[in-house]
Amino acid sequence: MREDPGVLIIGGTAEARGLAAVLVQTGIPVLSSLAGRVRDPALPAGEVRIGGFGGPDGLREFLRQRRFRALVDATHPFATRMSAHVAAVAPELPTLRLARPGWADHPDAAGWTWVDGPASAVQAIRATDGPLLLTTGRQTLDHYRVLTDRTVLVRVVEPPEQPLPSGWSLIRDRGPYRVEAETSLLRDHGIRVLVSKDSGGSYTAPKLDAARDLGIRVVMLTRPAAPATVLSTDSVDGALAWLWTVLH
Numbered sequence: 466m467r468e469d470p471g472v473l474i475i476g477g478t479a480e481a482r483g484l485a486a487v488l489v490q491t492g493i494p495v496l497s498s499l500a501g502r503v504r505d506p507a508l509p510a511g512e513v514r515i516g517g518f519g520g521p522d523g524l525r526e527f528l529r530q531r532r533f534r535a536l537v538d539a540t541h542p543f544a545t546r547m548s549a550h551v552a553a554v555a556p557e558l559p560t561l562r563l564a565r566p567g568w569a570d571h572p573d574a575a576g577w578t579w580v581d582g583p584a585s586a587v588q589a590i591r592a593t594d595g596p597l598l599l600t601t602g603r604q605t606l607d608h609y610r611v612l613t614d615r616t617v618l619v620r621v622v623e624p625p626e627q628p629l630p631s632g633w634s635l636i637r638d639r640g641p642y643r644v645e646a647e648t649s650l651l652r653d654h655g656i657r658v659l660v661s662k663d664s665g666g667s668y669t670a671p672k673l674d675a676a677r678d679l680g681i682r683v684v685m686l687t688r689p690a691a692p693a694t695v696l697s698t699d700s701v702d703g704a705l706a707w708l709w710t711v712l713h
């Protein structure tokens with residue numbers, strides 16, 4: 466009898482790891498895919514592959530070879546290219562998008578400046594003087610390099626390829642974070658503006674509480690729209706319930 470090919474999880478998030486852990490515990494074969502951006506990634510339980518598929522055609526060919534029973538796109542809400550590729554192959558097998566809720570319902574959300582991209586973020590930043598903490602990731606950093614007259618603290622997981630402008634400094638770190646440490650960081654660097662993506666979840670949320678306590682302005686990048694054609698859930702439990710119906 467042919468071995469159960471199980472579930473392909475396109476990962477890189479805590480939710481993807483959470484889902485893989487439960488599936489492995491339940492005895493359902495799972496292959497998690499990571500992009501390979503981070504040198505020392507947190508590895509999910511079960512089988513893992515690392516690296517791009519080669520666009521939607523590469524992903525389609527990979528699915529054709531392995532014949533998975535279900536596909537879960539559990540990439541980060543801002544990983545739009547990978548999610549678009551998943552949407553392109555979704556008609557070929559049961560497919561679900563798993564994305565944690567954003568911070569729109571956070572109690573302080575109404576007080577933040579919501580912007581739709583880095584260009585609007587730069588404009589918003591310019592409206593407030595003083596040092597800023599940039600937590601929007603390495604890949605979009607170039608958009609902010611126009612802020613040469615500002616003191617900028619950049620927090621990233623992996624270092625940027627290009628040197629930073631003078632007046633900028635770098636912290637390499639990754640969550641989860643704690644409010645106390647975030648408060649010290651913001652206070653010690655005299656931060657006046659915090660720039661963040663609407664990543665959602667609890668791992669990186671403590672900076673938002675610390676910013677509120679210290680009266681720091683928050684500039685929040687709204688999420689890109691998720692592909693409308695793919696069924697979605699915002700929780701690991703929701704993904705498990707869906708998988709249960711698909712696999713049984």
Ligand code: NAP
Pocket residue numbers: 475476477478498499500502515516517518519520521523524539540541543544545546547548550602604662
């Ligand atoms: P992206 O721009 O949407 O994807 C760029 C390319 O990277 C994709 O076309 C694909 O290459 C490859 N790729 C992305 N995720 C992959 C995965 N899980 N497995 C295999 N290939 C993958 O993605 P991104 O924003 O660079 O994010 C890369 C990874 O980091 C994602 O897995 C995401 O979950 C994680 N992450 C992203 C962010 C963020 O803010 N963007 C934050 C935290 C974690 P091919 O076209 O060759 O298949």
